[in-house]
Amino acid sequence: MRKTTSTNFSNEEALAAICPMHNVMRVLGGRWKIALLYFIHQGHHRFGLLQKKMPFITTKMLSAQLKELEQDDLVIRKIYAEMPPRVEYSLTEKAQTLLPVLEDLYNWGEQYITAQA
Amino acid sequence: MRKTTSTNFSNEEALAAICPMHNVMRVLGGRWKIALLYFIHQGHHRFGLLQKKMPFITTKMLSAQLKELEQDDLVIRKIYAEMPPRVEYSLTEKAQTLLPVLEDLYNWGEQYITAQA
DNA sequence: CTGTATCCGCCCGGATACTG
Protein backbone atom coordinates (compact mmCIF):
# COMPACT_ATOMS: atom_id res chain seq x y z
CA MET A 1 0.00 0.00 0.00
CA ARG A 2 1.17 3.43 -0.89
CA LYS A 3 -1.17 5.32 1.34
CA THR A 4 0.38 7.05 4.29
CA THR A 5 -2.60 8.52 6.08
CA SER A 6 -4.11 6.10 8.50
CA THR A 7 -7.36 7.98 8.97
CA ASN A 8 -10.48 6.49 7.46
CA PHE A 9 -8.51 3.90 5.59
CA SER A 10 -11.27 1.44 6.41
CA ASN A 11 -13.30 3.11 3.73
CA GLU A 12 -10.71 2.21 1.17
CA GLU A 13 -10.60 -1.36 2.36
CA ALA A 14 -14.34 -1.69 2.51
CA LEU A 15 -14.72 -0.17 -0.91
CA ALA A 16 -12.05 -2.40 -2.33
CA ALA A 17 -13.81 -5.41 -0.89
CA ILE A 18 -17.12 -4.37 -2.34
CA CYS A 19 -15.80 -3.12 -5.62
CA PRO A 20 -12.36 -4.39 -6.57
CA MET A 21 -12.63 -2.07 -9.51
CA HIS A 22 -11.59 0.60 -7.10
CA ASN A 23 -8.11 -0.82 -7.03
CA VAL A 24 -7.96 -0.25 -10.74
CA MET A 25 -9.15 3.28 -10.30
CA ARG A 26 -6.54 3.84 -7.65
CA VAL A 27 -3.85 2.72 -10.05
CA LEU A 28 -5.21 4.47 -13.13
CA GLY A 29 -7.09 7.32 -11.55
CA GLY A 30 -4.20 9.70 -11.60
CA ARG A 31 -4.80 12.71 -13.70
CA TRP A 32 -2.27 11.86 -16.41
CA LYS A 33 -1.55 8.21 -16.00
CA ILE A 34 -3.52 6.76 -18.84
CA ALA A 35 -2.24 9.39 -21.21
CA LEU A 36 1.27 8.59 -20.05
CA LEU A 37 0.77 4.91 -20.72
CA TYR A 38 -0.40 5.72 -24.20
CA PHE A 39 2.50 8.00 -24.98
CA ILE A 40 5.05 5.59 -23.65
CA HIS A 41 3.36 2.89 -25.66
CA GLN A 42 3.68 5.09 -28.72
CA GLY A 43 7.40 5.24 -28.25
CA HIS A 44 8.01 8.40 -26.25
CA HIS A 45 10.32 6.89 -23.70
CA ARG A 46 12.13 9.95 -22.44
CA PHE A 47 11.15 12.37 -19.72
CA GLY A 48 11.65 15.32 -22.01
CA LEU A 49 9.72 13.74 -24.85
CA LEU A 50 6.77 13.11 -22.58
CA GLN A 51 6.91 16.69 -21.47
CA LYS A 52 6.95 17.85 -25.07
CA LYS A 53 3.91 15.76 -25.86
CA MET A 54 2.14 17.10 -22.79
CA PRO A 55 3.37 20.64 -22.42
CA PHE A 56 0.79 21.42 -19.74
CA ILE A 57 1.94 18.83 -17.26
CA THR A 58 4.40 20.05 -14.67
CA THR A 59 7.66 18.26 -13.98
CA LYS A 60 6.43 17.51 -10.51
CA MET A 61 3.35 15.71 -11.74
CA LEU A 62 5.16 13.97 -14.53
CA SER A 63 7.74 12.72 -12.12
CA ALA A 64 5.21 11.76 -9.48
CA GLN A 65 2.87 9.89 -11.78
CA LEU A 66 5.70 8.09 -13.50
CA LYS A 67 6.93 7.05 -10.10
CA GLU A 68 3.53 5.77 -9.12
CA LEU A 69 3.19 3.89 -12.36
CA GLU A 70 6.58 2.39 -11.69
CA GLN A 71 5.59 1.38 -8.17
CA ASP A 72 2.42 -0.19 -9.52
CA ASP A 73 4.58 -2.16 -11.92
CA LEU A 74 3.18 -0.59 -15.05
CA VAL A 75 6.27 1.14 -16.31
CA ILE A 76 9.95 0.32 -16.12
CA ARG A 77 12.40 3.08 -15.39
CA LYS A 78 15.81 2.44 -16.81
CA ILE A 79 18.61 4.80 -15.90
CA TYR A 80 21.66 5.22 -18.07
CA ALA A 81 24.49 6.56 -15.97
CA GLU A 82 25.79 8.84 -18.64
CA MET A 83 26.53 12.48 -19.06
CA PRO A 84 24.11 14.05 -19.70
CA PRO A 85 21.90 11.67 -17.75
CA ARG A 86 19.37 9.64 -19.67
CA VAL A 87 16.32 7.81 -18.42
CA GLU A 88 14.01 5.69 -20.49
CA TYR A 89 10.56 4.54 -19.57
CA SER A 90 8.86 1.51 -21.02
CA LEU A 91 5.73 -0.48 -20.40
CA THR A 92 5.76 -3.67 -18.38
CA GLU A 93 3.98 -6.75 -19.61
CA LYS A 94 1.32 -6.02 -17.04
CA ALA A 95 0.73 -2.67 -18.62
CA GLN A 96 0.58 -4.21 -22.05
CA THR A 97 -2.12 -6.60 -20.95
CA LEU A 98 -4.02 -3.54 -19.83
CA LEU A 99 -3.82 -1.72 -23.13
CA PRO A 100 -6.54 -3.68 -24.94
CA VAL A 101 -8.93 -3.06 -22.10
CA LEU A 102 -8.12 0.61 -22.11
CA GLU A 103 -8.73 0.58 -25.82
CA ASP A 104 -12.18 -0.87 -25.26
CA LEU A 105 -12.88 1.75 -22.67
CA TYR A 106 -11.56 4.38 -25.02
CA ASN A 107 -13.82 3.17 -27.81
CA TRP A 108 -16.76 3.20 -25.49
CA GLY A 109 -15.94 6.75 -24.56
CA GLU A 110 -15.57 7.70 -28.21
CA GLN A 111 -18.99 6.32 -28.94
CA TYR A 112 -20.90 7.41 -25.89
CA ILE A 113 -19.11 10.31 -24.31
CA THR A 114 -17.60 12.55 -26.94
CA ALA A 115 -20.29 11.63 -29.42
CA GLN A 116 -23.07 13.26 -27.48
CA ALA A 117 -21.69 15.21 -24.57
CA MET B 1 -19.81 20.60 -19.53
CA ARG B 2 -20.41 20.37 -15.86
CA LYS B 3 -17.38 22.29 -14.77
CA THR B 4 -17.94 25.71 -13.33
CA THR B 5 -14.44 27.01 -12.80
CA SER B 6 -13.12 28.68 -15.89
CA THR B 7 -9.50 28.74 -14.79
CA ASN B 8 -7.07 26.42 -16.52
CA PHE B 9 -9.83 24.70 -18.43
CA SER B 10 -7.48 24.58 -21.38
CA ASN B 11 -5.70 21.77 -19.64
CA GLU B 12 -8.87 19.74 -19.62
CA GLU B 13 -9.46 20.42 -23.27
CA ALA B 14 -5.91 19.69 -24.25
CA LEU B 15 -5.88 16.53 -22.23
CA ALA B 16 -9.19 15.45 -23.71
CA ALA B 17 -7.82 16.05 -27.17
CA ILE B 18 -4.69 14.08 -26.44
CA CYS B 19 -6.32 11.37 -24.44
CA PRO B 20 -10.06 11.04 -24.95
CA MET B 21 -9.89 8.44 -22.25
CA HIS B 22 -9.91 11.34 -19.89
CA ASN B 23 -13.55 11.97 -20.66
CA VAL B 24 -14.24 8.47 -19.49
CA MET B 25 -12.30 9.08 -16.33
CA ARG B 26 -14.22 12.27 -15.77
CA VAL B 27 -17.47 10.35 -15.98
CA LEU B 28 -16.33 7.31 -14.04
CA GLY B 29 -13.65 8.82 -11.86
CA GLY B 30 -15.96 9.67 -9.03
CA ARG B 31 -15.09 7.88 -5.86
CA TRP B 32 -18.16 5.65 -5.80
CA LYS B 33 -19.56 5.73 -9.27
CA ILE B 34 -18.44 2.38 -10.55
CA ALA B 35 -19.51 0.66 -7.37
CA LEU B 36 -22.85 2.38 -7.70
CA LEU B 37 -23.27 1.18 -11.26
CA TYR B 38 -22.57 -2.35 -10.10
CA PHE B 39 -25.00 -2.24 -7.23
CA ILE B 40 -27.75 -0.76 -9.32
CA HIS B 41 -27.04 -3.38 -11.91
CA GLN B 42 -27.39 -6.01 -9.22
CA GLY B 43 -30.87 -4.80 -8.45
CA HIS B 44 -30.45 -2.35 -5.60
CA HIS B 45 -32.55 0.39 -7.05
CA ARG B 46 -33.43 2.37 -3.96
CA PHE B 47 -31.53 5.12 -2.25
CA GLY B 48 -31.75 3.37 1.07
CA LEU B 49 -30.70 0.04 -0.36
CA LEU B 50 -27.62 1.58 -1.90
CA GLN B 51 -26.81 3.16 1.42
CA LYS B 52 -27.21 -0.19 3.15
CA LYS B 53 -24.86 -1.82 0.70
CA MET B 54 -22.36 1.00 1.15
CA PRO B 55 -22.70 2.05 4.77
CA PHE B 56 -19.61 4.23 4.57
CA ILE B 57 -20.89 6.55 1.87
CA THR B 58 -22.56 9.70 3.07
CA THR B 59 -25.94 10.79 1.83
CA LYS B 60 -24.33 13.82 0.30
CA MET B 61 -21.96 11.78 -1.80
CA LEU B 62 -24.55 9.20 -2.70
CA SER B 63 -26.90 11.89 -3.83
CA ALA B 64 -24.21 13.84 -5.66
CA GLN B 65 -22.75 10.91 -7.52
CA LEU B 66 -26.14 9.56 -8.46
CA LYS B 67 -26.99 12.98 -9.81
CA GLU B 68 -23.81 13.10 -11.85
CA LEU B 69 -24.43 9.64 -13.19
CA GLU B 70 -27.90 10.77 -14.13
CA GLN B 71 -26.56 13.87 -15.87
CA ASP B 72 -24.08 11.72 -17.75
CA ASP B 73 -26.97 9.57 -18.86
CA LEU B 74 -25.81 6.46 -17.08
CA VAL B 75 -28.65 6.05 -14.62
CA ILE B 76 -32.33 6.86 -14.75
CA ARG B 77 -33.97 8.41 -11.74
CA LYS B 78 -37.62 7.63 -11.45
CA ILE B 79 -39.63 9.36 -8.78
CA TYR B 80 -42.83 7.92 -7.39
CA ALA B 81 -44.89 10.69 -5.86
CA GLU B 82 -46.09 8.61 -2.98
CA MET B 83 -46.07 8.83 0.74
CA PRO B 84 -43.50 7.96 1.87
CA PRO B 85 -41.58 9.11 -1.19
CA ARG B 86 -39.93 6.47 -3.31
CA VAL B 87 -37.21 6.81 -5.90
CA GLU B 88 -35.80 4.09 -8.07
CA TYR B 89 -32.59 4.15 -9.98
CA SER B 90 -31.86 2.02 -13.00
CA LEU B 91 -29.16 1.78 -15.62
CA THR B 92 -29.51 3.35 -19.03
CA GLU B 93 -28.65 1.42 -22.16
CA LYS B 94 -25.51 3.48 -22.35
CA ALA B 95 -24.48 2.24 -18.94
CA GLN B 96 -25.28 -1.31 -19.91
CA THR B 97 -22.97 -1.08 -22.90
CA LEU B 98 -20.32 0.00 -20.46
CA LEU B 99 -20.73 -2.94 -18.13
CA PRO B 100 -18.82 -5.48 -20.22
CA VAL B 101 -15.88 -3.13 -20.51
CA LEU B 102 -15.92 -2.53 -16.80
CA GLU B 103 -16.01 -6.25 -16.35
CA ASP B 104 -12.89 -6.61 -18.46
CA LEU B 105 -11.20 -3.92 -16.46
CA TYR B 106 -12.37 -5.60 -13.30
CA ASN B 107 -10.94 -8.92 -14.42
CA TRP B 108 -7.69 -7.28 -15.28
CA GLY B 109 -7.60 -5.76 -11.83
CA GLU B 110 -8.40 -9.12 -10.25
CA GLN B 111 -5.54 -10.71 -12.07
CA TYR B 112 -2.93 -8.01 -11.85
CA ILE B 113 -3.77 -5.75 -8.96
CA THR B 114 -5.25 -7.71 -6.13
CA ALA B 115 -3.29 -10.78 -7.08
CA GLN B 116 0.06 -9.27 -6.31
CA ALA B 117 -0.38 -5.92 -4.60
C1' DC C 1 -37.60 7.73 2.97
C1' DT C 2 -34.90 10.69 0.18
C1' DG C 3 -32.59 13.79 0.05
C1' DT C 4 -30.29 19.38 0.72
C1' DA C 5 -27.38 22.80 3.24
C1' DT C 6 -23.47 24.07 5.51
C1' DC C 7 -19.02 23.80 7.20
C1' DC C 8 -14.47 21.93 6.98
C1' DG C 9 -10.17 19.14 6.44
C1' DC C 10 -7.17 17.07 3.34
C1' DC C 11 -5.00 15.88 -0.62
C1' DC C 12 -4.34 16.53 -5.57
C1' DG C 13 -2.26 19.07 -8.60
C1' DG C 14 -0.01 23.71 -10.15
C1' DA C 15 3.93 27.38 -9.98
C1' DT C 16 8.28 28.35 -9.12
C1' DA C 17 12.96 27.72 -7.69
C1' DC C 18 16.67 24.76 -7.10
C1' DT C 19 19.93 20.35 -7.85
C1' DG C 20 23.02 16.33 -9.63
Next chain:
DNA sequence: CAGTATCCGGGCGGATACAG
Protein backbone atom coordinates in the same frame (compact mmCIF):
# COMPACT_ATOMS: atom_id res chain seq x y z
C1' DC D 1 18.61 16.28 -19.08
C1' DA D 2 15.93 14.73 -15.40
C1' DG D 3 14.34 15.51 -11.91
C1' DT D 4 13.45 17.36 -6.28
C1' DA D 5 11.83 20.94 -2.83
C1' DT D 6 8.70 24.10 -1.28
C1' DC D 7 4.70 26.67 -1.11
C1' DC D 8 -0.08 27.19 -2.18
C1' DG D 9 -4.97 27.23 -3.78
C1' DG D 10 -9.14 24.73 -5.11
C1' DG D 11 -12.00 21.07 -5.08
C1' DC D 12 -13.38 16.54 -3.57
C1' DG D 13 -15.26 14.19 -0.20
C1' DG D 14 -16.71 13.70 4.98
C1' DA D 15 -19.71 15.05 9.26
C1' DT D 16 -23.51 16.93 10.86
C1' DA D 17 -27.86 19.18 10.88
C1' DC D 18 -32.01 20.16 8.56
C1' DA D 19 -36.12 19.53 5.07
C1' DG D 20 -40.13 17.77 2.01
